[in-house]
Amino acid sequence: MSLKTLLLSTYLVSASALAASPTHAPSPQGIAYPEGWQHWATVSVSHRHDNHTLRVILGNDIAVKAARSGQTNPWPDGAILGKVVWKEMAEANWPTAIAPKSLVHAEFMFKDSQSPNGTGWRWARWLGTEQKPFDKGEGTEQVCIGCHTPVKKRDWVFTTPAPFPL
Numbered sequence: 001m002s003l004k005t006l007l008l009s010t011y012l013v014s015a016s017a018l019a020a021s022p023t024h025a026p027s028p029q030g031i032a033y034p035e036g037w038q039h040w041a042t043v044s045v046s047h048r049h050d051n052h053t054l055r056v057i058l059g060n061d062i063a064v065k066a067a068r069s070g071q072t073n074p075w076p077d078g079a080i081l082g083k084v085v086w087k088e089m090a091e092a093n094w095p096t097a098i099a100p101k102s103l104v105h106a107e108f109m110f111k112d113s114q115s116p117n118g119t120g121w122r123w124a125r126w127l128g129t130e131q132k133p134f135d136k137g138e139g140t141e142q143v144c145i146g147c148h149t150p151v152k153k154r155d156w157v158f159t160t161p162a163p164f165p166l
């Protein structure tokens with residue numbers, strides 16, 4: 001191998017290592033981490049004043065397209081909705097505004113009409129900046145499903161997409 005080839009292949013190997021995003025463990029039900037959600041578009045935002053957290057509700061391309069065109073009952077297969085939760089704090093330079101502090105968790109609903117749990121979605125959450133899978137063993141998805149049951153008729157989704165201009 002010439003020095004030039006060696007240098008080139010070393011460069012290519014390190015470039016591909018840099019391009020790879022960090023991988024996170026799958027959920028206890030084997031649901032893969034939705035890589036790249038940090039770049040998804042916004043579906044809505046919310047604020048819980050009982051536990052002092054701010055949230056953004058995000059969607060992958062399929063979900064955002066459905067949200068913007070009102071195709072949300074049911075959501076189309078392949079749609080993924082994410083909710084990212086931060087502890088709140090006062091905005092440093094404008095204390096009556098609320099700003100995000102530490103990351104609590106990111107959680108996702110994956111639309112899959114064949115889902116084995118019968119809701120038409122798979123459910124998973126990853127905790128903190130380390131994004132460790134939330135693990136309640138076999139009952140993990142049931143934690144989510146139990147609390148989302150009041151909105152079963154809205155395809156299990158609480159959020160009404162925020163209005164956006166065309």
Ligand code: HEC
Nearest residue numbers: 046055081082083107108109123124125144147157158159
């Ligand atoms: C204590 C009740 C509760 C539990 C448990 C719960 N959720 Fe939710 N979830 C809500 C509520 C209420 C909203 C809408 C308002 C908000 O929180 O911003 C929501 C919103 C969401 C959203 C945004 C779409 C929507 O339905 O509005 C996703 C995604 C989500 N939850 C996923 C999960 C996953 C995954 C789990 C289980 C790991 C889970 N949730 C557990 C109450 C719950």
